[in-house]
Amino acid sequence: MLFTILIGLITSCLLIPLGKYFRSPVSVALALLPVILFGYFVYHIPQVSSGETLYESTKWVPSLGINFDFRLDGLSLLFSLLITGIGSLIFVYASSYLKGHPYLDRFYGYLCLFMSAMLGVVLSDNILLLFIFWELTSISSFFLIGFNNDSAVSRKSALTALSMTGLGGFLLLAGMVLIGEMAGTYSIGELINASGVITEHPLYPLVLGLVLMGAFTKSAQFPFHFWLPGAMKAPTPVSAYLHSATMVKAGIFLMARFTPILGGTPLWSYTLLIVGGVTMLYAAVHSLFRTDLKGVLAYSTIAVLGVLTFLIGLGTEEAFIAAGTFIIAHALYKASLFLVTGVIDYQTGTRDITRLGGLRKVLFPVFVAGTLAALSSAGLPFSFGFIGKDLIYEATLTAGDPLRILLTVVAVIANICLVAAGFMAGIKPFAGALPTQFADVKMPSALVWIPPLILGLSGFALGCFPDLAGQYIVAPTVSALTVEPVEFTLKIWHGFNTVLLLSGITIIAGTVVYLFNKPAVSKIAFVERFNSYTPHYFFQKSWITFRRFSVWYTGFMHNGFLRSYLIKIIIFAEILLIYELVKGGPIYIDYGKLIPVSVHEGINVLILLGAIYLTVTTTSRLTAVVGTSIIGYAICLMFVFYSAPDLAITQFTIDTLTVVLFVFVLFNLPSFLVVAHGNRSIVIRDALVAGLFGILLSLTAIKVLQVPTVKDISEFYGKFAYSLAKGKNVVNIVLVDFRGFDTMFEIVVLSISAIGVYSLIKLRLKTSEKD
């Protein structure tokens, strides 16, 4: 299974050097890749449908519990078939649709990347691995939406989509890490067994929230749905593939995958039922107000995603069967409708429903494909959509929930709108009289009308033999969700019952809505009046606010002035020190332990303080340097008093050298800058900050005196200085023997510094570089 993912990634990488050969019609050859993969998954159907789950594992980061663990069960198989099957048709379609596009190779690169990532999501048996692929799908979707990178709207939509799905992905990762911490494993197979541990954990609601946020943003559930209509800026094959048939269903896949792990609780069910229900009603009604074909399809896709969420929320076996069936049905008819839309757009140059009509006369095969898809979407008998819709009603009617009547009503209303939307997209452009401007529209290449036709026909083929899909694909899918084998037969004819009645009502009412709902610009204007109440508006506002905050914050923290950075760092350090000092208990001084002060020591300290004062206040640079050197010599004297002869020698030498260097190098510099003293309030502020820092450090030093010194190491050195290192000056022995390597590296540092000094002095710049 690893190879199915790798092959796409490798192809994608190979397109970087070899892309130029694929900008021509040869690019259709790339469709071989998904076709082969499709064959591979078809080959595994018998195995999986007999109840087997295939596993494959390759070590990657075993220490973190992340391995290339893959599983192929019913659920993975269903999605893999969709990804590769529809992928094949999209690859073929795109080669003609984007013929001659200068970035065609790039397009295929993103598409291969996406396909691999998507296969990775559905095949992963490790939730962290799943997450990685999940993010890859978001990223490839970003590139595909922004494919027309010269259009500002395109770029903006791509960013919106990425920020929404990226936000969801981020929360999802948090949720997955929490799950891993609770159950002690990241393997999906083991998590299913540990389901009880997770659902009874006190943090379960949090985990559920995080994971569902990931799923909802990806699957465009209300209130995160708005990125999907924006994503329709992508080339049509992308809309068909990513934003209808596969990627947006990744969220649905995730919920299905986690059903045996997190599902089964009231919290889970009601969240999904409410979110799914609201989404499907909201989007289904909205789809009727669109005049852009792709807009209609986008909203009806969101509605369908809502239906699927809703079904998973119901959680009964019937609901899972309905969901599995409906996923296939929807993928077939919606991808087909998108592709038809693409052809219309390409040939006529418009997607405006109010202007299109009568195209059956010039685009007959496309008309057939569109009609087949629209009928399947409407759920007419002998279409696979019919089976799907029936199963949905059956699921809502048989739900054990006391609210099942309400659920059914919601489902019926949403479906009525979907029927109308399907007709609008699949039939409206072809019906009626042909406007004269479209009279000379030509038939496109067979490569673009065959794929939607295949999709439309397979919808009807499965509609006539529903059990083919039912037994081989849907049944294993459902058993992956319920974790036990299931038996059922999908039939076309159930006899006269409530379900059939509801189906009939849906189709008739949908047709009526279609006939009486004339899409018009005025209606869009009507809907737009409510724009300031939509989630999209709210997110845009918070986006702008956040950006303003970021700009302000960056300006405040990162303003380019060194002293401004320093003062913030110092104030922060002061806060930390105050916290530690307050927390550390009382500060006291043990006067008994102190050493008495002799006169010469006192005088030395006075000199020191005087020198410090001089250094800080003087306006002459030379005086300041002299002040610093006095400080150095005074400290040197202090080392003499307190038994540190080596330090005294070093300090003396270094201090002398520093002063010499200073005077030697800086004597011809201008006098001190006076500006710094110009603003009194700044001086006072800095003095306060500096004074506080000094006081805090003094307090810290007193704390240090409170703590008894541990002398083990010193005693070790003292004891063995002679016996081990044959030396009598312990400090020297420590430096050159016990810690000899440290000293060696110190010498290295000094050498580097010396090289720097030397080269800076010797460096002669050309006059031109002096500017």
Added chain:
Amino acid sequence: MELLLVFLIGALYASGVYLILRRSMVRLLLGIILLGNGTNILIFLLGTITKGKPPVMAANLEVFEDIYADPIPQALILTAIVISFGLTSFAIVLLKRVYALLGTDDLDTLNTPQEEDI
């Protein structure tokens, strides 16, 4: 005596911080030197302060018989002094170079804050 040292540490740190907050590069460098000195004394205080007993053995002895000053802080400070000289010397030469190129000691004329409209 320790209290005087404690006070001294405070004074060195305060003046060091005050100096590094100035606009002048030379002051910045002097501030860093003062901070370094303050830190050295702080480390020195970490060991017990001992008068007149350097950690050096008498010529006829092979182990200490009397108490002696703590050698570890001394070793640390010695390293610190030398390293800070490396830093200081490089910085001084760099200052000279900056002045030669730009003719200024003012930090504010070195930076070019980007005022983009974001």
